[in-house]
Amino acid sequence: MALCLLIVHIVHSRSPSGLSVALLSKAQKLRLVKVMSKHIPHAALLGIQVVGIDGEELSLKLPYQEALVGDPDAGTLHGGVLTVLLDQTLGMSTVCSDRVNPAVTPTLDLRIDHLGVAPPGMDIFACARVYKSTRKILFVEGFAYCESRDKPIAKAIGSWVRVADVDLAWLLDTAQTGAQQ
Amino acid sequence: MTLVDILQQQPSADTLQLWLRKVPYAAFLGIKAELRDGEILFILPEDKKLVGNSSLPALHGGVVGAFMEQAAAFHLIAKMRKPALPKIINFSLDYLRPARLCATYAQCTLTRQGRLIANVTITAWQEDRAQPNAIARTHFLLPETD
Numbered sequence: 001m002a003l004c005l006l007i008v009h010i011v012h013s014r015s016p017s018g019l020s021v022a023l024l025s026k027a028q029k030l031r032l033v034k035v036m037s038k039h040i041p042h043a044a045l046l047g048i049q050v051v052g053i054d055g056e057e058l059s060l061k062l063p064y065q066e067a068l069v070g071d072p073d074a075g076t077l078h079g080g081v082l083t084v085l086l087d088q089t090l091g092m093s094t095v096c097s098d099r100v101n102p103a104v105t106p107t108l109d110l111r112i113d114h115l116g117v118a119p120p121g122m123d124i125f126a127c128a129r130v131y132k133s134t135r136k137i138l139f140v141e142g143f144a145y146c147e148s149r150d151k152p153i154a155k156a157i158g159s160w161v162r163v164a165d166v167d168l169a170w171l172l173d174t175a176q177t178g179a180q181q
Numbered sequence: 182m183t184l185v186d187i188l189q190q191q192p193s194a195d196t197l198q199l200w201l202r203k204v205p206y207a208a209f210l211g212i213k214a215e216l217r218d219g220e221i222l223f224i225l226p227e228d229k230k231l232v233g234n235s236s237l238p239a240l241h242g243g244v245v246g247a248f249m250e251q252a253a254a255f256h257l258i259a260k261m262r263k264p265a266l267p268k269i270i271n272f273s274l275d276y277l278r279p280a281r282l283c284a285t286y287a288q289c290t291l292t293r294q295g296r297l298i299a300n301v302t303i304t305a306w307q308e309d310r311a312q313p314n315a316i317a318r319t320h321f322l323l324p325e326t327d
Binding site: 039040041042043045066067068069070071072073077078079080081083084085086087088091106107108109110111112113114 | 183184185203204205206207208209210229230231232233234235236240241242243244246247248250251266268269270271272273274275276279
């Protein structure tokens with residue numbers, strides 16, 4: 001999912017071969033994530049917000065909404081809502097890695113363990129980070145919680161494929177422009 | 182009527198619609214179901230609000246997963262002797278190709294139903310069933326009454 005929005009540009013940009021990893025500042029990562037969010041209409045529709053970035057870890061928040069309930073008798077959110085939030089968080093965390101430059105990275109697979117149920121009426125937070133990267137694959141882990149990050153309601157693990165590098169200078173310029181809009 | 186009451190009705194084309202309408206998130210996604218040769222075909226109609234990548238455009242991968250998870254749960258419930266909401270334990274999803282902005286279909290197989298656990302596999306496709314967009318596998322914890 002992450003950075004697929006740049007696919008049109010990638011066709012015209014050269015792969016920056018031999019380019020060393022450029023460490024992005026927290027502010028640059030935040031700008032990137034916010035610009036990317038604008039191109040993901042469904043996440044915006046659900047009201048998914050960026051909470052913050054701590055090192056390589058990205059945190060997002062999904063506000064509780066009755067439309068997202070899975071068990072109407074209990075008022076609890078649908079398990080699939082966690083799939084959306086975790087796919088979003090793990091996918092976007094790929095641009096927060098300090099080990100590899102941002103790339104066009106479609107999702108290869110995603111596995112979610114449901115450890116508990118989100119209590120009715122509570123917002124859900126999700127955190128994720130790339131824990132291992134190779135030349136072509138990013139291995140990402142994350143979790144979701146309501147009250148405390150020590151009590152996760154779901155854990156997720158997945159892999160994202162680096163199909164093309166992106167021109168980092170162009171990307172940051174776009175993020176800068178996007179942030180000013 | 183509660184969802185559990187509605188689930189007691191014999192699965193048919195009409196009751197499947199009732200089930201789907203009773204689950205707010207399934208209604209929000211617009212999921213529909215039909216009976217085809219005795220098996221349930223789940224349908225996620227084309228809807229711009231489900232787009233996760235506006236430049237392709239492609240459906241949000243998480244939405245495709247959520248659709249498949251809902252399909253698995255109702256496929257399992259339809260096969261229960263005493264229908265009740267199963268609890269999802271885990272969900273494992275392989276993305277095979279991006280889901281374009283068009284109708285998506287899903288069919289499930291109840292691979293194993295034990296006393297405690299059910300294993301359901303799901304295939305989702307768009308134009309051609311032989312070229313699935315995603316496959317998934319999920320485990321449910323069964324209610325003790327079934």
